Amino acid sequence: MPDLDDTDRTILRLLVEDGRRPYSEIADVVDLSPPAVSDRVSRLRDWGIVRRFTADVDRSKLRDGVSVLATLDLEPNAVETTRAALVGDEAVEHVFTTAEGSLVVTLRVPDNDVRNYLAETIDFGAVRSLDVSLLTASSWSPGIGAAEFAPECAECGNTVTAEGDTLTLGEDTYHFCCSSCAGRFEKRYEELEAGT
Structure with missing residues (x-):
């Protein structure tokens, strides 16, 4: 069974910082050749650890509504369908499912009317309670730590x-x-x- 080593973890950290970082730059840090780094990244993709390289858009620099954090306490049978509806919505940035079965969502609501916006996106009859907080700042810093495969x-x-x-x-x-x-x-x- 494959396992991650310290070199893999360093490569992952560097890619998280900048997914467009050249392999030659990564190679200098991990003391490998660029082709060896490319092989390791391919292996990480094959294992499903690296799924894709995407743009990290700072939506705070764009004017497209108010940024909010919404916590939805749902009927147990509605968690997955509600999650799927939110994941597919363009205004939604992140969806987290808690162990208690609640959904925590960050989204940018175009008309500043969170309740009506959500009512158009999900089955509001399945929502037991809704808590909405205005976001003033956010940051994302995923850590690799001593992660294992x-x-x-x-x-x-x-x-x-x-x-x-x-x-x-x-x-x-x-x-x-x-x-x-x-x-x-x-x-x-x-x-x-x-x-x-």
Whole structure:
């Protein structure tokens, strides 16, 4: 099973700071060649740790409404559908699901009317309570720390440790917590491929 080392973590930190940082600059920091850095970034993408490189737009520099933090206490059966509706909305910047089943959302509301805006976006009948706070500033600083590679098992959902297995089937890579899960998944995959 693959695992992250200190070089991988440093590469991740540098990419989080600037996703367009040249590999040659990263190579100087981690004492590798640019092709070796490229290989490591490709491996991190294959593992699903690096999903994409995106622009980090500072929306505070754009005039497009008021920035708010909204906490929605929802009926338990409405959390996922509400989350999906919010994730797909252009005004929404972040959606967090708490262990209690609430959604915490940062968004920019064009008309400064949060309640009506949300009522147009989600099923307001499922909202038990809504708390809205005006945001004056925000920052995002994801830390890598001593993170370890810990994907979810594609078969059972358990966390994959260093003893787990990895399979590439078709063009996709899957991670498993044990060889039993890998075997069951591969057998089902092959049956589906064969049409049986």
